[in-house]
Amino acid sequence: xxxxxxxxxxxxxxxxxxxxxxxxxxxxxxxxxxxxxxxxxxxxxxxxxxxxxxxxxxxxxxxxxxxxxxxxxxxxxxxxxxxxxxxxxxxxxxxxxxxxxxxxxxxxxxxxxxxxxxxxxxxxxxxxxxxxxxxxxxxxxxxxxxxxxxxxxxxxxxxxxxxxxxxxxxxxxxxxxxxxxxxxxxxxxxxxxxxxxxxxxxxxxxxxxxxxxxxxxxxxxxxxxxxxxxxxxxxxxxxxxxxxxxxxxxxxxxxxxxxxxxxxxxxxxxxxxxxxxxxxxxxxxxxxxxxxxxxxxxxxxxxxxxxxxxxxxxxxxxxxxxxxxxxxxxxxxxxxxxxxxxxxxxxxxxxxxxxxxxxxxxxxxxxxxxxxxxxxxxxxxxxxxxxxxxxxxxxxxxxxxxxxxxxxxxxxxxxxxxxxxxxxxxxxxxxxxxxxxxxxxxxxxxxxxxxxxxxxxxxxxxxxxxxxxxxxxxxxxxxxxxxxxxxxxxxxxxxxxxxxxxxxxxxxxxxxxxxxxxxxxxxxxxxxxxxxxxxxxxxxxxxxxxxxxxxxxxxxxxxxxxxxxxxxxxxxxxxxxxxxxxxxxxxxxxxxxxxxxxxxxxxxxxxxxxxxxxxxxxxxxxxxxxxxxxxxxxxxxxxxxxxxxxxxxxxxxxx
Amino acid sequence: xxxxxxxxxxxxxxxxxxxxxxxxxxxxxxxxxxxxxxxxxxxxxxxxxxxxxxxxxxxxxxxxxxxxxxxxxxxxxxxxxxxxxxxxxxxxxxxxxxxxxxxxxxxxxxxxxxxxxxxxxxxxxxxxxxxxxxxxxxxxxxxxxxxxxxxxxxxxxxxxxxxxxxxxxxxxxxxxxxxxxxxxxxxxxxxxxxxxxxxxxxxxxxxxxxxxxxxxxxxxxxxxxxxxxxxxxxxxxxxxxxxxxxxxxxxxxxxxxxxxxxxxxxxxxxxxxxxxxxxxxxxxxxxxxxxxxxxxxxxxxxxxxxxxxxxxxxxxxxxxxxxx
Numbered sequence: 001x002x003x004x005x006x007x008x009x010x011x012x013x014x015x016x017x018x019x020x021x022x023x024x025x026x027x028x029x030x031x032x033x034x035x036x037x038x039x040x041x042x043x044x045x046x047x048x049x050x051x052x053x054x055x056x057x058x059x060x061x062x063x064x065x066x067x068x069x070x071x072x073x074x075x076x077x078x079x080x081x082x083x084x085x086x087x088x089x090x091x092x093x094x095x096x097x098x099x100x101x102x103x104x105x106x107x108x109x110x111x112x113x114x115x116x117x118x119x120x121x122x123x124x125x126x127x128x129x130x131x132x133x134x135x136x137x138x139x140x141x142x143x144x145x146x147x148x149x150x151x152x153x154x155x156x157x158x159x160x161x162x163x164x165x166x167x168x169x170x171x172x173x174x175x176x177x178x179x180x181x182x183x184x185x186x187x188x189x190x191x192x193x194x195x196x197x198x199x200x201x202x203x204x205x206x207x208x209x210x211x212x213x214x215x216x217x218x219x220x221x222x223x224x225x226x227x228x229x230x231x232x233x234x235x236x237x238x239x240x241x242x243x244x245x246x247x248x249x250x251x252x253x254x255x256x257x258x259x260x261x262x263x264x265x266x267x268x269x270x271x272x273x274x275x276x277x278x279x280x281x282x283x284x285x286x287x288x289x290x291x292x293x294x295x296x297x298x299x300x301x302x303x304x305x306x307x308x309x310x311x312x313x314x315x316x317x318x319x320x321x322x323x324x325x326x327x328x329x330x331x332x333x334x335x336x337x338x339x340x341x342x343x344x345x346x347x348x349x350x351x352x353x354x355x356x357x358x359x360x361x362x363x364x365x366x367x368x369x370x371x372x373x374x375x376x377x378x379x380x381x382x383x384x385x386x387x388x389x390x391x392x393x394x395x396x397x398x399x400x401x402x403x404x405x406x407x408x409x410x411x412x413x414x415x416x417x418x419x420x421x422x423x424x425x426x427x428x429x430x431x432x433x434x435x436x437x438x439x440x441x442x443x444x445x446x447x448x449x450x451x452x453x454x455x456x457x458x459x460x461x462x463x464x465x466x467x468x469x470x471x472x473x474x475x476x477x478x479x480x481x482x483x484x485x486x487x488x489x490x491x492x493x494x495x496x497x498x499x500x501x502x503x504x505x506x507x508x509x510x511x512x513x514x515x516x517x518x519x520x521x522x523x524x525x526x527x528x529x530x531x532x533x534x535x536x537x538x539x540x541x542x543x544x545x546x547x548x549x550x551x552x553x554x555x556x557x558x559x560x561x562x563x564x565x566x567x568x569x570x571x572x573x574x575x576x577x578x579x580x581x582x583x584x585x586x587x588x589x590x591x592x593x594x595x596x597x598x599x600x601x602x603x604x605x606x607x608x609x610x611x612x613x614x615x616x617x618x619x620x621x622x623x624x625x626x627x628x629x630x631x632x633x634x635x636x637x638x639x640x641x642x643x644x645x646x647x648x649x650x651x652x653x654x655x
Numbered sequence: 656x657x658x659x660x661x662x663x664x665x666x667x668x669x670x671x672x673x674x675x676x677x678x679x680x681x682x683x684x685x686x687x688x689x690x691x692x693x694x695x696x697x698x699x700x701x702x703x704x705x706x707x708x709x710x711x712x713x714x715x716x717x718x719x720x721x722x723x724x725x726x727x728x729x730x731x732x733x734x735x736x737x738x739x740x741x742x743x744x745x746x747x748x749x750x751x752x753x754x755x756x757x758x759x760x761x762x763x764x765x766x767x768x769x770x771x772x773x774x775x776x777x778x779x780x781x782x783x784x785x786x787x788x789x790x791x792x793x794x795x796x797x798x799x800x801x802x803x804x805x806x807x808x809x810x811x812x813x814x815x816x817x818x819x820x821x822x823x824x825x826x827x828x829x830x831x832x833x834x835x836x837x838x839x840x841x842x843x844x845x846x847x848x849x850x851x852x853x854x855x856x857x858x859x860x861x862x863x864x865x866x867x868x869x870x871x872x873x874x875x876x877x878x879x880x881x882x883x884x885x886x887x888x889x890x891x892x893x894x895x896x897x898x899x900x901x902x903x904x905x906x907x908x909x910x911x912x913x914x915x916x917x918x919x920x921x922x923x924x925x926x927x928x929x930x931x932x933x934x935x936x937x938x939x940x941x942x943x944x945x946x947x948x949x950x951x952x953x954x955x956x957x958x959x960x961x962x963x964x965x966x967x968x969x970x971x972x973x974x975x976x977x978x979x
Contacts (some may be wrong), residue, residue: 003785003799004784004786004787005783005784005785006777006779006782006783006784006818006958007788009695113695113698113824114695114698116701117698117699120699120702120706120721121702123721124706124709124710124715124717124718124722127713127721128713131716131717135717136717136720139721141725143721143724143725147728147823150823150824150825151821152823153824154820154822154824155774156787157774157789158789160774160789165822168735168822171731171735172732172735172822173728174730175728175731176724176727176728176730178723178727179723179726179727179730180720180724180727183723184720187719189719190711194712196710280724306959371795436898526716526717527717528712528716529716529719561726563730566727566731566734567732567734570731570734570735570738571734571737572850573738573739573769574685574741574742574771575770616779654744
């Protein structure tokens with residue numbers, strides 16, 4: 001038999017090891033490959049295929065110089081493609097390409113282990129793009145495959161088939177769960193980021209913006225992405241009360257409404273009395289500072305402030321899922337004491353736009369000296385005349401408000417709120433556009449309200465001398481259904497809407513709601529487990545002022561317990577099988593005989609020894625024969641039952 | 656200095672449970688199995704730390720999950736690696752005698768009384784070359800340890816090391832075992848050898864006159880070294896004692912391989928080498944040969960057993976074990 005080196009890590013990789021490594025790599029980078037430019041993804045796939053081909057044919061690998069050249073060239077290509085090597089996209093592409101080249105270059109077992117280990121790093125980069133349950137499960141599968149690769153690399157004697165490494169890798173993962181859970185809950189977390197994030201880290205997040213130009217809301221309404229979820233303590237208010245306040249737009253240039261660059265801070269919460277609505281909001285990242293709350297918020301979450309115009313703003317853009325407790329009160333009006341400067345701003349109109357509307361406003365003013373009467377008449381007009389609520393309105397020209405009010409008369413919240421606010425300002429009533437979300441879908445599975453981007457809405461606020469700012473929703477005047485039963489019921493079925501917003505398919509809809517409820521829990525407990533939430537969890541365990549020493553003790557104790565569970569699972573297989581338990585008992589029996597001066601010879605079997613010993617000590621003969629007989633029956637007779645073993649134990653104890 | 660060295664040795668003996676040669680089956684109890692992370696284990700630890708830092712920076716909860724899962728799976732792999740070695744029974748098998756300069760092969764039987772199969776267990780004596788074996792659950796396997804036989808006499812394999820990295824290669828578990836087994840090393844045959852001394856008619860010392868191999872002349876009691884083909888099996892069946900057939904022919908020749916026959920100037924080991932060579936060559940011939948060493952004589956005889964007796968006498972000449 002030829003001996004091999006004790007250290008086998010320089011031995012060459014064999015074909016099956018290359019296959020499993022390639023499979024792990026391709027699965028872990030599949031999502032990246034689809035995102036990459038075609039030439040790059042193609043290069044990676046070609047590299048992997050080439051390696052598989054070479055392994056299958058047992059052909060020599062390409063030379064190091066050639067690979068170095070390819071690596072250098074590809075890095076240059078990535079630099080040209082992305083204009084950087086540091087951004088998220090470029091960095092991930094570089095990692096994928098370099099790992100694929102490492103796979104092509106990998107010759108030895110050591111290379112294989114290195115590749116599998118770095119593969120775990122590749123897995124994490126997927127989480128930069130998605131952290132859903134499905135992604136998590138998919139990556140768990142990839143991690144399993146990489147561990148299978150690690151185990152496969154260790155079979156140096158005989159290959160037992162894929163089942164053994166597959167099961168072993170599964171066992172490693174399953175047995176790791178208790179410790180993983182303890183570490184996840186108790187390992188001290190620090191609030192990131194530790195260093196700057198790549199500039200493109202938050203590209204592609206959707207949500208309301210600080211302006212409203214024609215069509216901007218429309219694209220949002222086409223999306224069924226989740227904006228936020230709200231969990232109410234107590235009864236969920238009626239749909240018409242669910243106005244989730246977002247950006248407040250003051251300035252109009254004839255096309256676009258925008259929010260002021262700087263905001264009016266308030267330091268104190270408005271003085272209010274009466275019942276409040278308590279709820280918790282979990283907002284999806286949207287890379288803007290707005291936090292959403294029911295009108296009107298009466299508190300503010302930590303690290304946020306409330307502006308004079310009742311916008312709730314986080315101190316930093318919301319770039320990760322954020323959860324905050326809120327309470328609101330359904331106020332009829334507020335801000336009666338607003339300053340002249342603010343009111344002047346709420347009356348500004350661009351010069352030279354919409355002459356017909358200005359004329360209409362002047363006419364209305366002549367008829368009504370009372371502001372409330374005037375507002376009522378405008379809403380009455382919207383309601384009674386032939387205005388249509390639709391998501392596919394005709395395009396408007398330069399005098400957008402004029403064309404909408406007098407000619408096309410077709411539009412949705414964007415048009416109605418914009419036209420209404422313009423008209424109010426023209427009539428001398430301070431007014432502004434408020435954007436946000438209206439309504440939401442009650443999820444009966446998880447008992448929370450789910451607000452999608454499709455629920456985006458715009459309405460108006462007008463200021464009355466005697467009461468202050470009052471919400472007016474002109475869209476509700478045109479289409480009460482929009483506010484009462486949601487956007488899907490307000491639109492003709494020909495209008496394009498995301499399928500799940502419409503809810504025609506009841507079974508599908510309920511499936512969707514169940515899934516969203518699972519997602520919500522996932523977000524709460526897995527993705528939303530922040531340092532803040534960790535503190536809350538610890539205080540619920542009774543560690544209110546958890547110092548790091550206490551935390552360390554807790555972590556060590558918890559991890560120790562989890563390890564103990566793991567150790568029990570693994571080491572229980574070390575318990576001797578029954579035949580050897582008998583052997584252990586017999587050995588103990590022999591040690592006792594040795595103390596009596598009876599020693600078995602080197603080649604003496606148990607029966608021969610018992611006979612010889614019985615001859616030497618006749619008074620022990622019966623005992624010696626009984627024990628030895630039972631032992632032989634178990635060990636050589638194949639009676640491996642517990643009873644037989646117990647009998648042996650009993651017989652030994654007889655003397 | 657000496658006390659310090661003794662102390663160090665004692666600490667090592669205690670720590671690694673070195674206890675000199677052990678007879679019978681050596682059980683690698685849990686206390687005798689040691690484990691440390693391998694280079695690749697440290698690499699994985701580094702990757703886990705990097706994932707933790709990255710996850711903190713980018714706020715990736717699933718990154719934390721993966722990092723902790725890997726860390727926990729690593730701990731679990733440690734237990735698996737430990738289990739891959741613990742509770743193995745090692746029993747030394749027979750080892751064939753070799754000539755000095757050859758390689759002695761020691762067979763080690765690894766028995767696994769537990770329900771966990773063991774994979775890729777390396778058995779090594781020199782920590783350089785190893786025999787890798789799988790030991791099935793409740794089964795056994797044999798590993799070979801090769802030791803270069805440098806000197807004649809008894810050769811022990813010394814302290815063996817059993818090493819495994821299975822299943823993930825992240826940890827390296829090892830254990831020591833020193834089975835009480837020895838292999839006989841014959842002196843290396845001299846090359847080139849001196850010519851065989853001439854055969855002579857029996858000098859009466861062994862009392863073996865007339866025991867050539869031509870014609871049957873009678874029976875005599877069996878003596879170790881008699882060729883099996885000369886044993887009178889029919890007589891054995893009758894009397895239950897071994898008897899050897901004797902043959903009479905022309906005067907049988909006896910070959911005496913004598914220590915004294917070699918030049919006086921030759922040192923002990925060279926003499927033994929030459930005698931070894933003579934024994935091998937004499938065995939090839941048909942005639943009986945005897946060996947005469949200072950203080951020891953092997954009566955003339957023939958056959959593999961006789962040859963081995965002669966070689967054994969040469970191997971152990973002048974060593975302490977020669978007397979026992």
